[in-house]
Amino acid sequence: MLHSRLIRYIDEVARAGSIRQAAEKLNVASTAINRQIIAFEEELGLPIFERLPRGVRLTTAGEILVEHIRNTMKDHSRAMLRIGDVKTLRRTKITVATLEALTADVLAHVVSEFQQTYPLTKIIVRAMPADAIVTVVAGGDADFGVGFDFPSETGLTVHARVSCSLGAVVRPSHPLATRASVRLSNCLDYPFVLPAEDLTLRQLFDRMARKARVSIEPLMETNSIDLLKRNVMLADVVTVLTRADVELERLRGGLAFVPFRDSDVGAQTLTIVHRNSARFDAVTMHFAEKLAELAHQIGD
Structure with missing residues (x-):
């Protein structure tokens, strides 16, 4: 199951092309990120990253997943902006x-x-x-x-x-x-x-x-x-x-x-x-x- 922390991990690894670099940016241990991604891949039954000598690259399944993740993040941002409007403009x-x-x-x-x-x-x-x-x-x-x-x-x-x-x-x-x-x-x-x-x-x-x-x-x-x-x-x-x-x-x-x-x-x-x-x-x-x-x- 995708939760908010795993979504951030997968998105950042996809952007960086490296678990280590993503871990440094997120200030999280690379082993923790790798462990959660592997657990998700096992649950999914497909790899989402192809492991390379110097990093990782998205598989076809991974590309589909990341597109969904980014759309979800955009929708969430838009929703929060609109909620913010409602909260701050109560007397509008x-x-x-x-x-x-x-x-x-x-x-x-x-x-x-x-x-x-x-x-x-x-x-x-x-x-x-x-x-x-x-x-x-x-x-x-x-x-x-x-x-x-x-x-x-x-x-x-x-x-x-x-x-x-x-x-x-x-x-x-x-x-x-x-x-x-x-x-x-x-x-x-x-x-x-x-x-x-x-x-x-x-x-x-x-x-x-x-x-x-x-x-x-x-x-x-x-x-x-x-x-x-x-x-x-x-x-x-x-x-x-x-x-x-x-x-x-x-x-x-x-x-x-x-x-x-x-x-x-x-x-x-x-x-x-x-x-x-x-x-x-x-x-x-x-x-x-x-x-x-x-x-x-x-x-x-």
Whole structure:
């Protein structure tokens, strides 16, 4: 069985190519190291070192073992660093400003996963309109802002940016749900419920519909993304959102997102921003990377 002391012995002997030199570096008797290695080889049933006149060299089995040992040591070091972060950053808090529509579908997943690793870090999520997100992040009242289509001149640093194209959103039992993609014309046999006309989503959709020379009279219009999703879950209607808007329901099997393949599909830009002068600790940066990873997963 490999224990921590034997791991160190084998790794150092492999690096030095000599039991004697490894013993000198570790300040351990060479006979003690040799005895433990021989006992391990007998237990393994294979030699891990080939004994040479002037040292030792790894056998094929030894090379496999040492690769495993070094990976284990790296994993241990990474784990200890992360544990150290948790121990020394007990009062760390991370504040995120985001759109209401993204709290469940993007933030909930990231926060839940992050808190399993950093249970002592407090996450504050504040839902607000896009212009307010820019204001609070620029003013230092939030560490990160997550939203769609921020103005280009915000004075903020972009941590991640992904394009999120529109798609048809239907319930899993809907005839369109199993398709890999659809054209807008494929959806015309079904009633629509749509975002309100003052929402960017609707404006992108209307532009796409005009280019496709399609006219749609929705059964319902609303500025509530949650209401659109609930309505779709209850009836064979179609709405138009991005995957970021429905990721949580999609993962749970409550909704299906079917990308449009029309030539001029509208898209929103999902962006993660922070202040230009912000300096973050390791835990906060890890949270930012988790946000970016999920953004890229749900983007185009």
